[in-house]
Amino acid sequence: MKEHKLLTKRFGEIDPFSIEDFVNVGGYETLKKAMKMTSEEIIYEVEASRITGRGGANFPTYMKMRAMSKETGDMYLVCNADEGEPGNFKDKHLMEKDPHQLIEGMLISAYAVGANRGYIYIRGEYQSAVYLLEHAINEARKHGYLGQDICGKDFHFDLEVRQGAGAYVCGEEFALLESIEGKPGRTRVKPPFPTEAGLFMKPTLINNVETFSTLPHIIEMSGEEYGKLGSSFASGTKLISLSGNVKHKGLYEVEYGTTIRQVIEELGGGVSNGQKINMVQLGGACGPIIPEHLLDMDIDNERFEIFNSKMGAGAIIVIDDRFDLFEILLRTMTFFAHESCGKCAPCREGHIQIVKLLQKFYDTKVTYKDYESLVSLANVIHETALCGLGQTSTTSILATVEFFQYYYQQRIRQSERREWAL
Amino acid sequence: MMNAMINNVSVEVEDGLTILEAARKYNINIPTLCHYPELHINSDCRICSVEIDGRKGLKTACSTPIKDGMNIITNSPRVLNARKTITELILANHDANCTACTRNLNCELQSLAKNLGIDINRFPSVLERKPLDLLNPSLVRNSNRCIKCGRCVDVCKNVQAMHVLETMHRGHEMTVGPAFDEPLNDQTCTFCGQCANVCPVGAIMEKDNTDVVWEKLHDPSVYVMVQIAPAVRVAIGETLDHENGLISNGKLVSALRHLGFDHIYDTNFTADLTIMEEGTELIDRIMNGGVLPMMTSCCPGWINFAEQRHPNIIDHISSCKSPQQMFGTLAKTYYADKSNIDSRDIYVVSVMPCTAKKYEATRKEFRSFYDIPDVDIVLTTRELSKMFRQMGVDFDLIKEEPFDNPFGITTGAAQLFGASGGVMEAALRTVYEIVNKKPLVDINFESVRGLQGIKEATVDLGGKEIKVAVSNGLANTKTLVEQIEAGTSPYTFIEIMACPGGCIGGGGQPYGTTNDVREARLASTYFIDEEMVCRKSHENEMILALYEDYLDEPNSEQAHHLLHTYYEARK
Numbered sequence: 005m006k007e008h009k010l011l012t013k014r015f016g017e018i019d020p021f022s023i024e025d026f027v028n029v030g031g032y033e034t035l036k037k038a039m040k041m042t043s044e045e046i047i048y049e050v051e052a053s054r055i056t057g058r059g060g061a062n063f064p065t066y067m068k069m070r071a072m073s074k075e076t077g078d079m080y081l082v083c084n085a086d087e088g089e090p091g092n093f094k095d096k097h098l099m100e101k102d103p104h105q106l107i108e109g110m111l112i113s114a115y116a117v118g119a120n121r122g123y124i125y126i127r128g129e130y131q132s133a134v135y136l137l138e139h140a141i142n143e144a145r146k147h148g149y150l151g152q153d154i155c156g157k158d159f160h161f162d163l164e165v166r167q168g169a170g171a172y173v174c175g176e177e178f179a180l181l182e183s184i185e186g187k188p189g190r191t192r193v194k195p196p197f198p199t200e201a202g203l204f205m206k207p208t209l210i211n212n213v214e215t216f217s218t219l220p221h222i223i224e225m226s227g228e229e230y231g232k233l234g235s236s237f238a239s240g241t242k243l244i245s246l247s248g249n250v251k252h253k254g255l256y257e258v259e260y261g262t263t264i265r266q267v268i269e270e271l272g273g274g275v276s277n278g279q280k281i282n283m284v285q286l287g288g289a290c291g292p293i294i295p296e297h298l299l300d301m302d303i304d305n306e307r308f309e310i311f312n313s314k315m316g317a318g319a320i321i322v323i324d325d326r327f328d329l330f331e332i333l334l335r336t337m338t339f340f341a342h343e344s345c346g347k348c349a350p351c352r353e354g355h356i357q358i359v360k361l362l363q364k365f366y367d368t369k370v371t372y373k374d375y376e377s378l379v380s381l382a383n384v385i386h387e388t389a390l391c392g393l394g395q396t397s398t399t400s401i402l403a404t405v406e407f408f409q410y411y412y413q414q415r416i417r418q419s420e421r422r423e424w425a426l
Numbered sequence: 427m428m429n430a431m432i433n434n435v436s437v438e439v440e441d442g443l444t445i446l447e448a449a450r451k452y453n454i455n456i457p458t459l460c461h462y463p464e465l466h467i468n469s470d471c472r473i474c475s476v477e478i479d480g481r482k483g484l485k486t487a488c489s490t491p492i493k494d495g496m497n498i499i500t501n502s503p504r505v506l507n508a509r510k511t512i513t514e515l516i517l518a519n520h521d522a523n524c525t526a527c528t529r530n531l532n533c534e535l536q537s538l539a540k541n542l543g544i545d546i547n548r549f550p551s552v553l554e555r556k557p558l559d560l561l562n563p564s565l566v567r568n569s570n571r572c573i574k575c576g577r578c579v580d581v582c583k584n585v586q587a588m589h590v591l592e593t594m595h596r597g598h599e600m601t602v603g604p605a606f607d608e609p610l611n612d613q614t615c616t617f618c619g620q621c622a623n624v625c626p627v628g629a630i631m632e633k634d635n636t637d638v639v640w641e642k643l644h645d646p647s648v649y650v651m652v653q654i655a656p657a658v659r660v661a662i663g664e665t666l667d668h669e670n671g672l673i674s675n676g677k678l679v680s681a682l683r684h685l686g687f688d689h690i691y692d693t694n695f696t697a698d699l700t701i702m703e704e705g706t707e708l709i710d711r712i713m714n715g716g717v718l719p720m721m722t723s724c725c726p727g728w729i730n731f732a733e734q735r736h737p738n739i740i741d742h743i744s745s746c747k748s749p750q751q752m753f754g755t756l757a758k759t760y761y762a763d764k765s766n767i768d769s770r771d772i773y774v775v776s777v778m779p780c781t782a783k784k785y786e787a788t789r790k791e792f793r794s795f796y797d798i799p800d801v802d803i804v805l806t807t808r809e810l811s812k813m814f815r816q817m818g819v820d821f822d823l824i825k826e827e828p829f830d831n832p833f834g835i836t837t838g839a840a841q842l843f844g845a846s847g848g849v850m851e852a853a854l855r856t857v858y859e860i861v862n863k864k865p866l867v868d869i870n871f872e873s874v875r876g877l878q879g880i881k882e883a884t885v886d887l888g889g890k891e892i893k894v895a896v897s898n899g900l901a902n903t904k905t906l907v908e909q910i911e912a913g914t915s916p917y918t919f920i921e922i923m924a925c926p927g928g929c930i931g932g933g934g935q936p937y938g939t940t941n942d943v944r945e946a947r948l949a950s951t952y953f954i955d956e957e958m959v960c961r962k963s964h965e966n967e968m969i970l971a972l973y974e975d976y977l978d979e980p981n982s983e984q985a986h987h988l989l990h991t992y993y994e995a996r997k
């Protein structure tokens with residue numbers, strides 16, 4: 005099997021510092037094409053392409069764009085480049101290897117919805133991406149692709165880079181907007197949604213780096229053609245950040261419909277030094293952990309709904325049989341206890357209790373009652389938390405309770421035996 | 427209109443309601459914790475989670491708009507389990523030592539836990555104890571009880587526009603308080619106590635002075651006298667299971683006598699005196715080119731706000747002491763002189779609807795002879811109610827008694843001091859008649875009554891139309907003060923009350939002060955005014971006698987010496 009390179013096709017072929025390189029291979033031509041279309045025509049193409057958000061929540065992109073295009077007055081475009089989810093690095097590559105692709109995608113979106121200011125919110129750790137994008141923005145401005153009267157038309161749009169302060173929750177859209185406004189990164193109550201009242205309470209279209217970067221390709225090849233890529237559940241290509249115990253870790257672009265096993269074995273070269281795959285975590289810290297026998301599922305988002313979760317932003321983390329499940333869970337939940345913004349009660353007070361319960365599993369001092377509390381708590385946080393952080397943080401517990409039930413049973417029995425032995 | 431199902435009951439409600447509002451219309455009770463009428467919907471506690479057919483996860487009823495055709499379940503095992511779990515989690519990070527808390531049996535978290543049937547908490551305590559903030563005379567902050575509902579932050583920031591309280595830190599370390607967890611003392615906090623009034627638990631409360639008062643009441647060597655503010659009498663009934671919110675002055679007086687006070691007086695008396703002094707000062711400023719607009723001075727929260735944040739406008743504030751402080755001064759001068767008692771043996775207790783009054787009583791300006799405070803201690807309405815409960819006073823059985831003299835004869839105008847717009851109305855009744863030398867046709871100034879943010883009226887004074895304004899709550903005060911600073915204020919006289927609704931909505935009033943409750947307290951206030959024989963301060967015979975006897979005339983040298991004060995810039 006092979007990669008299907010669309011967003012990554014120029015990677016290594018062009019100098020990311022050179023706008024000329026980008027223009028020479030046809031860059032910004034799609035913008036010109038888009039600017040000959042009406043707003044509704046562009047949004048129609050996006051609808052026909054069936055693309056959904058690549059930042060993790062998989063919301064149909066055209067719906068947000070259509071909602072925005074109905075608004076009037078000041079509006080903002082925001083690119084979510086916070087990429088705080090452990091195990092993900094696709095946005096970093098997109099920004100560092102083809103920054104103008106992102107800018108072009110944002111320009112097309114801005115033109116379609118009628119926004120004239122935009123922000124790219126980049127996580128603080130990504131200093132080289134910040135540097136490259138700032139450079140690219142300046143170049144684009146010099147060449148008349150940003151600023152006033154873009155491409156000689158009555159279209160004005162400018163971009164600014166903002167840096168995150170390292171909080172995971174700032175990737176959540178409202179927390180991110182609050183952070184741009186200079187406030188602590190905490191989410192807001194929905195509704196209203198960002199497209200109704202977002203940045204500075206103005207309509208705001210907030211998309212992931214990959215989502216924006218896909219837009220030029222949709223307009224270039226037409227929505228219908230793009231929609232033919234992928235599977236019947238999800239269209240197009242997906243960037244996969246492959247990490248963990250595999251031979252060739254790295255970024256791969258594949259069509260939806262590719263199976264997880266294909267990515268791990270055929271692209272990643274399988275597990276290194278003869279170990280066996282035991283578990284695979286999908287999406288990142290907030291994703292499910294699945295057993296080896298499920299790897300023949302494709303990376304398609306909708307099918308992952310069976311875990312009550314999603315492929316997320318596209319991370320695949322391979323875990324071989326040397327690792328203790330409870331150590332992984334303990335580490336993950338400590339991360340969330342630390343990263344919870346503290347706004348809502350189940351997430352703020354729940355994670356610390358989950359950590360205490362997992363510590364008991366890890367220490368082999370656990371009872372069946374603890375197990376029940378753990379499962380109940382994981383469910384309650386998942387069902388009641390205010391934002392996506394709490395709603396997804398316990399996925400790894402809920403999935404392993406389903407797929408690795410024997411580990412839990414085993415640990416409880418070991419604890420009992422330990423108790424008798426004492 | 428739209429139709430939906432809640433617990434298999436079909437409901438028909440107007441568009442734009444939340445699930446919570448719709449359910450309440452049909453008497454379906456969905457428990458809440460962080461929700462408070464008139465404050466923003468934070469939906470932080472997630473207690474009101476409900477199930478909606480076809481939607482993933484649970485949704486909070488307080489924030490989710492009800493939609494046509496929705497099928498909502500508020501009481502499934504799944505929902506009940508979620509509510510119970512969240513409450514256990516909150517309790518595990520709360521100093522749940524209920525019997526040692528003033529809010530025992532009056533705590534929203536406690537009643538939630540009881541209603542949900544929590545008798546054992548599955549989760550161990552994760553409370554990390556922090557020291558209390560005990561450094562100011564008005565408010566105590568106990569973070570160990572804070573459940574991070576965000577109500578206090580919302581009131582402080584959005585209702586009062588003070589921005590003193592904030593949420594800080596992330597995750598489990600999240601705290602609520604002033605920046606860097608500094609004491610309130612070091613902040614530009616007005617001590618209005620609105621935060622204490624909305625806190626569902628005992629995490630922000632008035633500094634409890636009941637023990638000191640009990641001690642003095644049992645000390646035979648001191649004369650303990652009490653003054654009771656106008657707003658207290660229209661609210662305290664709410665806390666005493668008395669079916670009518672309004673408890674007659676007569677019953678209140680005899681209950682105070684039961685507690686052991688030697689003399690029971692009415693702050694309304696010095697409210698009338700304030701009108702005489704302030705009214706005369708206003709006329710003087712108008713006639714002799716003084717600084718205008720003149721602003722009222724009876725609200726200590728407002729004085730704190732002005733001194734801390736707008737010291738450049740303090741010349742606009744009337745030099746009159748507040749009624750509480752005028753009373754204190756008179757008690758330790760006039761009363762001491764008349765009854766031949768050493769003022770050091772007099773102990774003045776005030777009962778106020780207000781936490782800032784506790785601070786006011788400690789100001790250095792309000793200490794006179796022998797450097798003792800004019801008012802020794804201030805109790806809030808809630809603290810007095812606590813003392814009544816400690817005593818076991820039964821208001822249904824108790825007999826009525828009149829206030830003691832000389833500070834017991836009052837007017838309807840004085841009672842209005844409890845309401846936003848009331849000081850203005852009382853002042854206008856007097857100033858109008860003194861300047862125009864003819865009786866007012868209609869003494870009710872309806873346009874300055876009610877809960878609107880800024881209220882205005884125009885009055886004819888000696889053939890000149892003057893404009894007056896009333897500001898209700900500190901956020902609105904900011905607007906009026908900024909007008910003065912910009913030199914564009916169209917007004918001659920401005921009344922300011924820091925708390926929404928005026929003193930009836932004060933920070934020391936019974937818990938659960940919502941706009942409906944404010945309206946009820948206001949109605950009682952105007953009812954008392956209507957029932958009084960004398961409704962104008964300048965017609966109060968006892969006040970006139972006091973001038974004759976001791977103070978000479980309004981704004982006289984003696985009156986200035988005793989009843990006026992000054993303000994200065996403070997951090």
Ligand SMILES: Cc1cc2nc3c(=O)[nH]c(=O)nc-3n(C[C@H](O)[C@H](O)[C@H](O)COP(=O)(O)O)c2cc1C
Nearest residue numbers: 057058059084087088175176177211212215392393
């Ligand atoms: C805790 C949390 C962290 C998130 N982090 C990111 C992130 O780093 N990058 C991102 O694009 N979306 C992130 N999201 C998703 C965003 O909230 C939002 O759905 C996304 O930016 C929308 O863009 P899309 O439609 O293009 O995916 C996060 C969500 C949550 C709840």
Ligand code: SF4
Nearest residue numbers: 345347348351391394
């Ligand atoms: S789920 Fe967690 S991160 Fe999200 S609002 Fe609640 S406390 Fe904050």
Ligand code: SF4
Nearest residue numbers: 572573575576578625
């Ligand atoms: S102090 Fe009281 S009102 Fe403020 S957040 Fe804590 S519990 Fe809520």
